[in-house]
Amino acid sequence: MPATILVVNVNTTEAVTEVIRASAEAAVSATTRVVALTPRFGPASVESNYESYLSAVGVLDAVQRHDGEFDAVVHAGFGEVGREALQDVLDVPVVDITEAAAHTACLLGRSYGVVTSLDRAVPAIHDRLLLAGLAGRCAGVRSVDLPVLEIEANPELTAKAFVDRATRLVEDDGAEVVLLGCAGMAGVHEAVAAALTVPVVDGVAAAARLAESLVALGLSTSKARSYAPPRTGDVRGWPLRAAGGGGRSTGGSGE
Structure with a gap:
């Protein structure tokens, strides 16, 4: 059976979802189906800690309300929170674009650098890379x-701005690989890659392909400890559905 991968935008802007969908579809096999989701509520763009935590609930809601079976989920928010929550409630692989991009970069060079949107996003990206154990290879x-x-x-x-910052990462910081540090940057990947002499990794593409590989290998998130199903039966007023639409959910929530 062909695999179906949900690629979930962390913001509520449909145009960004379309960029994410196109990037994921270009990266996976022709037989793999990509379904791009936009949360029904949440910020129009995620540019702060406040918005990141709000978006995490919107993403959970979008995935659990999806009507149809799926084999993996891509969390398309660079440096954003929420991936772990999806791993708690699903029994299919969940791949975050931040970690997927960094893991891919580590296979291509000794160090990597990240170009992101706003300066205030830089600390959050550092934190996510540190949590993932990947910060030691990050040049900047x-x-x-x-x-x-x-x-x-x-x-x-x-x-143009990306090429300028990426060049500084390579020449000044010693980066050997450059990551696109925002899901919305996926649409400029080709132009940027053509202007640089080092590999350029789009996190959406890397995550989609990695998710597809995990499905093919028959692997998914361990439920032994960290991502065991949540005990949320006593949570009151929680907006998510008790079970995840047509997707495979290992845990639910009270209505």
């Missing part, structure tokens, strides 16, 4: 200082 994180939605709306401006 630089921002183009553009809001997420402006990145999506102005690909030429974004590409």
Whole structure:
């Protein structure tokens, strides 16, 4: 049976979801089906800790309300929280684009650098890489200082700014691989890659392909300890569905 991968945007902007979908579809096999989801509630763009935690609930809701079977989930938020919660409630692989991009980069060079949107996103990305045990290979994180939605709306401006920051990462910081540190940057990957002499990794593409590989290998999240199903029967007023639509859920929540 062909695999179905849910790729979930962390914000509620449909145009960003479309960029994410196109990037994921281009990366996976022709027989793999990509379904891109936009949360029904949450921030239009995720640019702060406050918005990141709000978006995590919206992403959970979108996945658990999805009507249809799926074999893996890609959490398409670079440096955002929420991946672990999905792993708690699902029995299929969940791949975060931050970790997927960094793991891929570590196979391509000794060090990598990240170019992201706003400067305030830099600490959050450092924190996620540290939590994942990947910070030691990170040469630096630089921002183009553009809001997420402006990145999506102005690909030429974004590409120019990205190339400038990426060049500084390579020449000044010693990065041997460069990561696109925002899901909305996926649309400028080709232009940026053509301007640089080092590999450029799009986290959405890397995560989608990695998720597809995990499905093919028959592997998923361990439920031994950290990501065991949650005991949420006594949570009151929780907005999520008790069981996840047509997807395979290992845990639910009270209505």
